[in-house]
Amino acid sequence: xxxxxxxxxxxxxxxxxxxxxxxxxxxxxxxxxxxxxxxxxxxxxxxxxxxxxxxxxxxxxxxxxxxxxxxxxxxxxxxxxxxxxxxxxxxxxxxxxxxxxxxxxxxxxxxxxxxxxxxx
Amino acid sequence: xxxxxxxxxxxxxxxxxxxxxxxxxxxxxxxxxxxxxxxxxxxxxxxxxxxxxxxxxxxxxxxxxxxxxxxxxxxxxxxxxxxxxxxxxxxxxxxxxxxxxxxxxxx
Numbered sequence: 001x002x003x004x005x006x007x008x009x010x011x012x013x014x015x016x017x018x019x020x021x022x023x024x025x026x027x028x029x030x031x032x033x034x035x036x037x038x039x040x041x042x043x044x045x046x047x048x049x050x051x052x053x054x055x056x057x058x059x060x061x062x063x064x065x066x067x068x069x070x071x072x073x074x075x076x077x078x079x080x081x082x083x084x085x086x087x088x089x090x091x092x093x094x095x096x097x098x099x100x101x102x103x104x105x106x107x108x109x110x111x112x113x114x115x116x117x118x119x120x
Numbered sequence: 121x122x123x124x125x126x127x128x129x130x131x132x133x134x135x136x137x138x139x140x141x142x143x144x145x146x147x148x149x150x151x152x153x154x155x156x157x158x159x160x161x162x163x164x165x166x167x168x169x170x171x172x173x174x175x176x177x178x179x180x181x182x183x184x185x186x187x188x189x190x191x192x193x194x195x196x197x198x199x200x201x202x203x204x205x206x207x208x209x210x211x212x213x214x215x216x217x218x219x220x221x222x223x224x225x226x227x
Contacts, residue, residue, distance in 0.1 A: 037164075045156070045164060045207050047216040059214035095163065103170025104152030105211035110163045 002026040002109045004096050009114030016086050016118070022079040022096030022111055030074035033099035035107060036081050038092035046092075049081065050099065063089075086118045122146050124210050126219025132227040139195040141206050141222045149212035151186055155193045159204045167206075168193065198224070 008020040022034075036048040049060035049070040058070055067085040072078065079096050093113040100108050123146040133139050143153065151171040156164040166175045171186040181196045195202055203226055208219040 044221045045158075045209070045218045047209070047218065050214070050216075061215045103173060104150065104154075106154045106166060106169035107156075107164075107209070107211075108166050108169075108175065110165075112163055 002098065004098065004109060004111035006094065006096055006111045006114040009094065009116045011117045011119065012086055013120050014087060014118055017082070017084045018086065018116060020081045020083065020094055020096075020114055020116070024077045024079065024096075024098070027098070029077040033105075034072060034079045035097045035099055036070060036079075037095045037097055037107070037110075038090075039095070039113075040089070040092045043092075048094070051079070083116070086116075088118050090116060091118045092116060121215055122149060122210055122213060122217055124208060124217045124219045126208055126222055128222060129220060130223040130225060132225045133198050134227045135198055135200060137198045137227075139198050139202075139224060141193045141208075141224075143191045143193075143208035143210075143219045145189040145191070145210055145212075148189060149210045152210055152212035153184075153186070153191045154209040154211060155182075155184055156207045156209065157202075157204045158207065164207065195224075 003025045006022045012018050035050045039045050051058045051070045069082040071080045093115050095113045096111045097107040098109040125144045153171045155168040158164045167178050168184040172184040183194045185192045205221050205223045207221050
Protein backbone atom coordinates (compact mmCIF):
# COMPACT_ATOMS: atom_id res chain seq x y z
CA UNK A 1 0.00 0.00 0.00
CA UNK A 2 1.29 3.43 -0.94
CA UNK A 3 2.04 5.76 1.95
CA UNK A 4 3.37 9.30 1.94
CA UNK A 5 4.16 10.93 5.27
CA UNK A 6 5.12 14.59 5.49
CA UNK A 7 6.91 16.24 8.38
CA UNK A 8 8.77 19.41 9.23
CA UNK A 9 5.94 21.92 9.39
CA UNK A 10 5.55 24.43 12.16
CA UNK A 11 5.49 28.09 13.10
CA UNK A 12 8.17 30.27 11.55
CA UNK A 13 8.69 34.03 11.44
CA UNK A 14 8.50 35.96 8.18
CA UNK A 15 11.82 35.72 6.38
CA UNK A 16 12.62 32.44 8.08
CA UNK A 17 13.35 29.01 6.67
CA UNK A 18 11.88 25.57 6.97
CA UNK A 19 12.61 22.20 5.38
CA UNK A 20 9.74 19.83 4.77
CA UNK A 21 10.23 16.11 4.26
CA UNK A 22 8.05 13.39 2.80
CA UNK A 23 8.87 9.73 3.29
CA UNK A 24 7.40 7.31 0.78
CA UNK A 25 6.67 3.62 1.13
CA UNK A 26 4.76 0.91 -0.69
CA UNK A 27 6.10 1.68 -4.16
CA UNK A 28 9.38 2.10 -6.05
CA UNK A 29 9.99 5.74 -5.16
CA UNK A 30 12.92 6.15 -7.54
CA UNK A 31 10.66 5.37 -10.52
CA UNK A 32 8.25 8.25 -10.02
CA UNK A 33 8.09 11.98 -10.41
CA UNK A 34 6.95 13.64 -7.19
CA UNK A 35 5.23 16.91 -6.34
CA UNK A 36 4.37 19.39 -3.60
CA UNK A 37 0.91 20.95 -3.47
CA UNK A 38 -0.28 23.43 -0.85
CA UNK A 39 -3.56 24.72 0.50
CA UNK A 40 -3.89 27.92 2.49
CA UNK A 41 -6.41 27.79 5.34
CA UNK A 42 -9.92 27.84 3.92
CA UNK A 43 -8.64 28.27 0.37
CA UNK A 44 -8.17 26.17 -2.74
CA UNK A 45 -5.34 23.95 -3.87
CA UNK A 46 -2.15 25.32 -5.39
CA UNK A 47 0.51 23.30 -7.18
CA UNK A 48 3.97 24.21 -5.88
CA UNK A 49 6.59 22.09 -7.63
CA UNK A 50 7.45 18.83 -9.41
CA UNK A 51 10.71 16.88 -9.55
CA UNK A 52 11.82 14.13 -11.89
CA UNK A 53 13.14 10.79 -10.71
CA UNK A 54 16.81 11.77 -11.08
CA UNK A 55 16.32 15.48 -10.18
CA UNK A 56 17.29 16.45 -13.74
CA UNK A 57 14.01 18.32 -14.24
CA UNK A 58 12.24 20.52 -11.72
CA UNK A 59 9.36 22.91 -12.16
CA UNK A 60 7.79 25.32 -9.73
CA UNK A 61 5.16 28.03 -9.51
CA UNK A 62 6.47 31.55 -10.01
CA UNK A 63 5.56 32.67 -6.49
CA UNK A 64 8.15 30.33 -4.93
CA UNK A 65 10.91 30.53 -7.54
CA UNK A 66 14.18 31.61 -5.98
CA UNK A 67 12.87 30.85 -2.48
CA UNK A 68 11.84 27.18 -2.49
CA UNK A 69 14.02 24.28 -3.64
CA UNK A 70 12.58 20.85 -4.26
CA UNK A 71 14.89 17.85 -3.96
CA UNK A 72 14.83 14.13 -3.28
CA UNK A 73 16.97 11.30 -1.94
CA UNK A 74 16.01 8.07 -3.65
CA UNK A 75 18.17 6.02 -1.28
CA UNK A 76 16.02 7.28 1.59
CA UNK A 77 12.71 7.22 -0.34
CA UNK A 78 12.37 10.86 0.58
CA UNK A 79 11.18 14.08 -1.01
CA UNK A 80 12.08 17.50 0.37
CA UNK A 81 11.31 21.16 -0.07
CA UNK A 82 13.64 23.74 1.38
CA UNK A 83 11.68 26.94 1.95
CA UNK A 84 13.60 30.19 2.47
CA UNK A 85 12.41 33.76 2.72
CA UNK A 86 9.03 32.63 3.99
CA UNK A 87 6.11 35.02 3.74
CA UNK A 88 2.71 35.15 5.40
CA UNK A 89 1.15 34.02 2.13
CA UNK A 90 3.13 30.77 2.30
CA UNK A 91 1.02 29.73 5.28
CA UNK A 92 -0.65 26.50 4.18
CA UNK A 93 -0.91 22.77 4.53
CA UNK A 94 1.80 21.28 2.31
CA UNK A 95 1.05 17.94 0.69
CA UNK A 96 3.47 15.69 -1.12
CA UNK A 97 2.01 13.66 -3.95
CA UNK A 98 3.06 11.03 -6.43
CA UNK A 99 2.82 11.63 -10.16
CA UNK A 100 1.83 9.00 -12.66
CA UNK A 101 1.09 9.16 -16.36
CA UNK A 102 -1.85 8.04 -18.46
CA UNK A 103 -3.33 10.35 -21.11
CA UNK A 104 -1.57 13.06 -19.18
CA UNK A 105 0.03 13.43 -15.78
CA UNK A 106 -1.96 12.94 -12.63
CA UNK A 107 -1.50 13.03 -8.86
CA UNK A 108 -2.68 9.67 -7.64
CA UNK A 109 -1.46 9.43 -4.04
CA UNK A 110 -1.22 12.22 -1.48
CA UNK A 111 0.20 12.44 2.01
CA UNK A 112 -1.77 13.76 4.97
CA UNK A 113 0.00 17.09 4.80
CA UNK A 114 2.03 19.22 7.19
CA UNK A 115 1.01 22.70 8.29
CA UNK A 116 3.35 25.64 7.83
CA UNK A 117 2.42 28.86 9.59
CA UNK A 118 4.38 32.01 8.83
CA UNK A 119 3.69 34.63 11.46
CA UNK A 120 5.47 36.93 13.87
CA UNK B 121 0.50 30.25 -18.12
CA UNK B 122 -2.65 28.22 -18.66
CA UNK B 123 -5.67 29.50 -16.75
CA UNK B 124 -8.41 27.14 -15.64
CA UNK B 125 -11.84 28.58 -14.90
CA UNK B 126 -14.09 26.33 -12.86
CA UNK B 127 -17.83 26.83 -12.48
CA UNK B 128 -19.97 27.10 -10.54
CA UNK B 129 -18.15 28.03 -7.33
CA UNK B 130 -20.91 26.36 -5.35
CA UNK B 131 -24.16 24.54 -5.90
CA UNK B 132 -26.96 23.10 -3.85
CA UNK B 133 -28.41 19.76 -4.83
CA UNK B 134 -30.44 16.91 -3.45
CA UNK B 135 -29.63 13.24 -3.13
CA UNK B 136 -30.36 11.63 -6.47
CA UNK B 137 -29.77 14.78 -8.53
CA UNK B 138 -27.52 14.85 -11.56
CA UNK B 139 -24.69 17.34 -10.98
CA UNK B 140 -22.29 18.84 -13.50
CA UNK B 141 -19.17 20.91 -12.86
CA UNK B 142 -17.18 22.52 -15.64
CA UNK B 143 -13.58 23.60 -16.11
CA UNK B 144 -12.53 25.68 -19.07
CA UNK B 145 -8.85 25.92 -19.98
CA UNK B 146 -7.45 29.08 -21.55
CA UNK B 147 -5.74 27.04 -24.28
CA UNK B 148 -5.44 23.51 -25.56
CA UNK B 149 -4.46 21.05 -22.82
CA UNK B 150 -5.21 17.87 -24.76
CA UNK B 151 -6.73 15.53 -22.18
CA UNK B 152 -4.40 16.53 -19.33
CA UNK B 153 -7.06 17.22 -16.75
CA UNK B 154 -7.60 15.66 -13.33
CA UNK B 155 -10.65 15.88 -11.06
CA UNK B 156 -10.33 15.69 -7.26
CA UNK B 157 -12.80 15.48 -4.41
CA UNK B 158 -11.97 16.99 -1.04
CA UNK B 159 -13.98 16.76 2.15
CA UNK B 160 -13.38 19.15 5.06
CA UNK B 161 -10.18 18.33 6.91
CA UNK B 162 -9.35 15.55 4.49
CA UNK B 163 -6.78 14.95 1.79
CA UNK B 164 -7.81 15.50 -1.85
CA UNK B 165 -8.82 12.28 -3.57
CA UNK B 166 -8.22 11.66 -7.27
CA UNK B 167 -11.45 10.82 -9.08
CA UNK B 168 -10.62 11.13 -12.77
CA UNK B 169 -7.49 11.60 -14.86
CA UNK B 170 -6.89 11.99 -18.57
CA UNK B 171 -10.18 13.91 -18.64
CA UNK B 172 -12.31 10.76 -18.53
CA UNK B 173 -10.47 7.81 -16.95
CA UNK B 174 -11.94 6.79 -13.62
CA UNK B 175 -9.36 6.17 -10.90
CA UNK B 176 -9.57 2.71 -9.35
CA UNK B 177 -12.19 2.38 -6.64
CA UNK B 178 -14.14 5.48 -7.67
CA UNK B 179 -17.87 4.83 -8.11
CA UNK B 180 -19.16 4.72 -11.66
CA UNK B 181 -21.64 7.52 -10.98
CA UNK B 182 -18.68 9.84 -11.52
CA UNK B 183 -17.70 10.55 -15.12
CA UNK B 184 -15.63 13.05 -17.04
CA UNK B 185 -15.92 14.39 -20.54
CA UNK B 186 -13.92 16.72 -22.75
CA UNK B 187 -14.91 18.98 -25.58
CA UNK B 188 -12.05 21.08 -26.84
CA UNK B 189 -10.96 23.21 -23.90
CA UNK B 190 -14.09 22.49 -21.86
CA UNK B 191 -14.07 19.66 -19.34
CA UNK B 192 -17.03 18.39 -17.35
CA UNK B 193 -17.34 16.30 -14.22
CA UNK B 194 -20.74 14.66 -13.88
CA UNK B 195 -22.20 12.89 -10.88
CA UNK B 196 -25.11 10.96 -12.30
CA UNK B 197 -27.01 10.47 -9.05
CA UNK B 198 -25.71 12.44 -6.09
CA UNK B 199 -25.17 10.39 -2.95
CA UNK B 200 -24.79 11.60 0.67
CA UNK B 201 -21.07 10.78 0.53
CA UNK B 202 -20.60 13.13 -2.45
CA UNK B 203 -21.14 16.39 -0.61
CA UNK B 204 -17.67 17.89 -0.83
CA UNK B 205 -15.55 20.37 -2.77
CA UNK B 206 -14.37 19.39 -6.22
CA UNK B 207 -11.28 20.69 -8.02
CA UNK B 208 -9.92 20.29 -11.51
CA UNK B 209 -6.20 20.43 -12.29
CA UNK B 210 -4.50 20.91 -15.65
CA UNK B 211 -1.25 19.02 -15.97
CA UNK B 212 -0.48 19.86 -19.60
CA UNK B 213 2.25 22.36 -18.88
CA UNK B 214 3.93 24.00 -15.91
CA UNK B 215 2.85 25.83 -13.94
CA UNK B 216 0.11 23.33 -13.29
CA UNK B 217 -3.09 25.12 -12.33
CA UNK B 218 -6.10 24.11 -10.27
CA UNK B 219 -9.60 25.38 -10.77
CA UNK B 220 -11.04 27.52 -8.01
CA UNK B 221 -13.15 24.67 -6.63
CA UNK B 222 -16.86 23.85 -6.53
CA UNK B 223 -18.54 23.25 -3.20
CA UNK B 224 -21.45 20.83 -3.52
CA UNK B 225 -23.90 21.40 -0.69
CA UNK B 226 -27.11 19.79 0.43
CA UNK B 227 -30.28 21.54 -0.74
